Amino acid sequence: MSIRDALRIPAREITDEAVYRDRRRLLQALALGPALGLSGCADADPPPPPKVTITPEQARRGFRTDETLTRYEDVTSYNNFYEFGTGKTDPSRAPKTLRTRPWSVQVGGECAKPGTLDLDDLLKGLTPEERVYRLRCVEGWSMVIPWTGVPLADVLKRFEPNAKAKYVAFTTLADPQQMPGIAYRSIEWPYKEGLRIDEAMHPLAFLATGLYGKPLPQQNGAPLRLVVPWKYGFKSIKSIVEIRFVERMPETAWHELQPHEYGFFSNVNPAVDHPRWSQKTERRISGTASKLFAERIPTLPFNGYAAQVASLYAGMDLKKWF
Ligand SMILES: Nc1nc2c(c(=O)[nH]1)N[C@H]1C(S)=C(S)[C@@H](COP(=O)(O)O)O[C@H]1N2
Numbered sequence: 001m002s003i004r005d006a007l008r009i010p011a012r013e014i015t016d017e018a019v020y021r022d023r024r025r026l027l028q029a030l031a032l033g034p035a036l037g038l039s040g041c042a043d044a045d046p047p048p049p050p051k052v053t054i055t056p057e058q059a060r061r062g063f064r065t066d067e068t069l070t071r072y073e074d075v076t077s078y079n080n081f082y083e084f085g086t087g088k089t090d091p092s093r094a095p096k097t098l099r100t101r102p103w104s105v106q107v108g109g110e111c112a113k114p115g116t117l118d119l120d121d122l123l124k125g126l127t128p129e130e131r132v133y134r135l136r137c138v139e140g141w142s143m144v145i146p147w148t149g150v151p152l153a154d155v156l157k158r159f160e161p162n163a164k165a166k167y168v169a170f171t172t173l174a175d176p177q178q179m180p181g182i183a184y185r186s187i188e189w190p191y192k193e194g195l196r197i198d199e200a201m202h203p204l205a206f207l208a209t210g211l212y213g214k215p216l217p218q219q220n221g222a223p224l225r226l227v228v229p230w231k232y233g234f235k236s237i238k239s240i241v242e243i244r245f246v247e248r249m250p251e252t253a254w255h256e257l258q259p260h261e262y263g264f265f266s267n268v269n270p271a272v273d274h275p276r277w278s279q280k281t282e283r284r285i286s287g288t289a290s291k292l293f294a295e296r297i298p299t300l301p302f303n304g305y306a307a308q309v310a311s312l313y314a315g316m317d318l319k320k321w322f
């Protein structure tokens with residue numbers, strides 16, 4: 001059986017623990033590369049974040065780009081959302097089974113004011129903003145997308161994270177009734193992601209509720225998804241139902257599956273290749289009807305947001321903490 005077939009075994013067919021363990025071993029074998037000391041992993045402690053501040057003006061320069069927008073049709077039909085299938089067109093073709101209202105988000109962990117909030121309450125009092133951000137997938141394609149949403153920091157601050165809140169962990173809904181892809185163990189559901197607290201509080205980190213001025217389509221992570229433009233696309237977790245402030249680096253979906261290939265930080269970095277392919281260039285999904293991909297362009301450190309975010313990683317070995 002090929003790895004791909006193994007990954008597509010529906011969960012209901014995995015009846016005993018041994019089969020499940022075998023599959024884990026298979027995935028681990030896949031992930032085993034040369035022992036390079038790549039340790040962007042959940043059980044090692046990275047250096048503490050530097051104490052840096054950027055001015056609001058510096059931050060604002062990252063909020064927009066004049067680059068050609070990716071067409072709405074392409075943003076909404078070329079997707080990664082494994083809860084709705086592993087093919088790029090699976091999510092947009094899937095029946096609209098996700099119930100996006102009412103939608104609640106549970107916020108807890110190391111904070112003074114935990115709570116379960118209805119999405120509309122979570123966003124109450126915040127003014128929606130438009131941000132034009134690049135999104136670069138680890139697979140080597142990228143888009144330029146006009147998002148609507150609110151700064152993540154403005155939402156997080158309301159829960160008053162305490163001094164032990166060193167990281168923020170995010171979780172996607174995992175309901176097999178609403179998400180057909182959950183029947184396949186392509187990922188250890190639910191999908192999980194995480195940020196260091198200073199990354200989460202950075203002015204560029206954004207919670208999107210829409211794109212192109214319309215509510216987020218199901219395939220793009222309705223009704224609420226993260227957008228972290230300086231990191232590979234998989235950090236931008238979709239359809240969020242839980243946010244937790246935690247002391248230890250949280251486990252994340254892709255790291256859990258292939259720790260050797262996907263580190264916790266996952267900053268876009270042309271100098272650190274994915275073990276199976278180069279990250280030096282990308283193909284922009286640029287938006288002509290006749291051609292999905294434009295010519296290759298160089299990938300920029302931090303996806304072009306170095307002026308805004310490089311200081312967060314001052315003194316860190318980004319090959320080690322990839
Ligand atoms: N819950 C969840 N979030 C997810 C994914 C996923 O499979 N499930 N895929 C990620 C990946 S790999 C990318 S590149 C982006 C794609 O976002 P888009 O489809 O809106 O362009 O979503 C990310 N967020």
Ligand SMILES: [Mo]
Pocket residue numbers: 080136137138139232233234
């Ligand atoms: Mo991705």
